[in-house]
Amino acid sequence: MTMVLSLQDIHFIREDRHILSGVNIDIRQGEHWVVLGRNGSGKTTVLELMNGYEFPTRGRVQVLGNTYGQCDVREVRKQIGYISQSLYEKLNAGDPVWEVIATGEFGYLRFYEEIPQAAREKAIAMLDRVKLAHLANQPLGTLSQGERKKVMLARALMTDPSILIMDEPCSGLDLYERERLLENVNVLGGQQMTVVYVTHHIEEIVPLFTHVVLIEQGRIIASGAKREVLTEENLAKAYQVPIRIEWSGERPWIKVL
Ligand SMILES: Nc1ncnc2c1ncn2[C@@H]1O[C@H](COP(=O)(O)OP(=O)(O)OP(=O)(O)O)[C@@H](O)[C@H]1O
Structure with missing residues (x-):
């Protein structure tokens, strides 16, 4: 199977702190991964490395055949x-x-030149797709949390990407909006997009997801097929609380004992 994303023996050290130590993650075509771990375990750092916003102190990051x-x-x-x-x-x-949203087309964070008309039109069409066309001219900083999440999704989809990386996309969403976003993720993942997803909420691990990596203090403590990693033993070890898992279809639900 084709390798989509690969982190090889990653060490990430900042201000004498070993934030990631010997992290290996290989994500192949057809797989969808969830990254789990307690606050400060290094999940966002892993995603920043995948996006090339951070560079490892040691180790190699490969994305779609490119080496950062x-x-x-x-x-x-x-x-x-x-x-x-x-x-x-x-x-x-x-x-x-x-x-x-238009900046998503170019991989920029903001424009310093005139924005091509085509990008403007596409951005407005994307906004319409997430049903927020009425917000087109509103400043980003004034949006509600739910609106912000949808705008970020619209921005992320501007280039019709092969990989979708999401860091706690459901935080701040009400139950209805959460389930709708998860439905969208399920559909997008079904369309050849590889999804990498960070969450604190195990019930967000919808059937689409095939693999889970569990991180504790910058080290991987379990990694592999979802059912093999999401065991009561592994989760109790990672979260330091006794846990019961109940599977409903391919979606796990958690009870703290
Ligand atoms: N550039 C940096 N310089 C110094 N420390 C950093 C840097 N980047 C991350 N850290 C530290 O590394 C640790 C891991 O951060 P990270 O944001 O990856 O954790 P996380 O698992 O995403 O946490 P959370 O679940 O709370 O969002 C934190 O303690 C953070 O303070």
Whole structure:
């Protein structure tokens, strides 16, 4: 099977802190991965490395056959849709929503030149797809959490990416909006897009997901097929609380004992 994304023996050290140690993750075509772990375990750092916003102290990151450090990261990023608070914070809160979405087409964080008319029209069409056309001219920073999530999804889909990386996309969503977003993720993943998903909520691991990696203090403690990783033993170890899992179809539900 074709390799889509590969982190090889990654060490990430900042200010004398070993934030990731010896992390290996191989994601192949047809697989969809969830990254789990407690606050501060290193999940967002893993995603930032996948997007080339951070570079490892040691180790190698390969995305769609490109090795970071030996390729134009911005070109690779056009093939990755990224939804995260950390990316949101890199965007300009004062820019109108349509413009923020249009930047997704070019892998920019903001425009310093005139925006091509075609990109403008496409951005507005994407906004219409997530049913937020009425917000086109509103500044990004004024959106509600739910609107922000949908705008980030619209931005991520501008390039029709091969990979969709999502960092806690359901945080702040009500139950209805959460289930709708998860439905969208299920559909997008079914259409040849490889999904990588970070969450704190195990019930968000919808049937689409095939694999899970469990991180604790920057080290992988379990990785592989979903049912093999999501065991009561592994989760109790990662979260330090006794847990019962009940599977409903291919979706796990958690009870803390
Ligand atoms: N550039 C950096 N310099 C210093 N420390 C950093 C840097 N980037 C991340 N860290 C630290 O690394 C640790 C892991 O951060 P990360 O955001 O990856 O965790 P996380 O698992 O996503 O956490 P959460 O679930 O709370 O979002 C944190 O303690 C964070 O403070």
